[in-house]
Amino acid sequence: MLTCFSPVSARQSVVPDLIDDGQCPRRPDQRAAARETGEVGIGMRLGELNVSDETALTQTRAAGRQSVVVAICTRNRPQLLRSCLESVLGLVVPPRVQPCIVVVENDALPTCRCYVESCMREAPEPWKIVYGHEPNLGIPLARNLSVEIALGEDPDWIAFIDDDEVVDHQWLERMIGAAHELDCDVLQGPVEYSYQGALPE
Known part of the structure; x- marks a missing residue:
């Protein structure tokens, strides 16, 4: 189990060790591309921030607000994922905090995608939900993709739960x-x- 809370201000000391510790089975093309571009993480990129996103982030910080991403990795445990998401969506959100959930499915096929997308449509304010799919099995790969997607939300904090x-x-x-x-x-x-x-005894 993993339950921790980390500020993005620590990303320079924490994230590179997580991403490139020699244990993560990156493909050669991904490893080379990451070194050339300086990008963090592997897996598919779900899109870049657009102008409206950047404007919203500027307004959020000017208002003294904080952005928090809760990252969840899952594989073939739909009932457990449902309970986990329901509990996160039921959290008390402190004033001036903008919360987001990143769900990364680590399986050959995106079997939970439809459920997560239904949660996106039904999520109460102020929650936002983002889905990612890592078809190559391995928790390092899934966590790396969750970090990459989370950083795309430009958060102040990233929280990890299983x-x-x-x-x-x-x-x-x-x-x-x-x-x-x-x-x-x-x-x-x-x-x-x-x-x-x-x-059991």
Whole structure:
């Protein structure tokens, strides 16, 4: 399980280690392209910011607002993903915070895409949901794509949770509060395990 909260201001020290630690099975063409362009992450790019996006970001920061992306990687666990998304969409969003969810499906076929797209249409304000598909199996690949898509939203913070987790409704509010109070670069909260039925002996 992974539950952590990281500011984008730390991306220069955190992200390169995550992306290029020698363990991630990049294809040669992707590795070469990344070195030439300086781009972070691998997988398909879902689009660049347009003028209206940049204007919105400028207005958001001028108003003292913060953007937070919650990144979720999933594979072949639709019911768990549903519970995870429902819990995230039920979060208390602090004032002046613009939240976004990035869902990356790590499977050969995008079987959860229709469900995630339905969530996009039904998501309550102020939530935004973005979907990504990484067909090459491997959690490093999925996480790299989630980081790449998240950075395309130009966030102040990126939060990572797994698809088999649900969050308390005050999770985002408390993580942001603790991050500012403690002046953290990376923050990790507690995880409480919940088992259905009797535990094996």
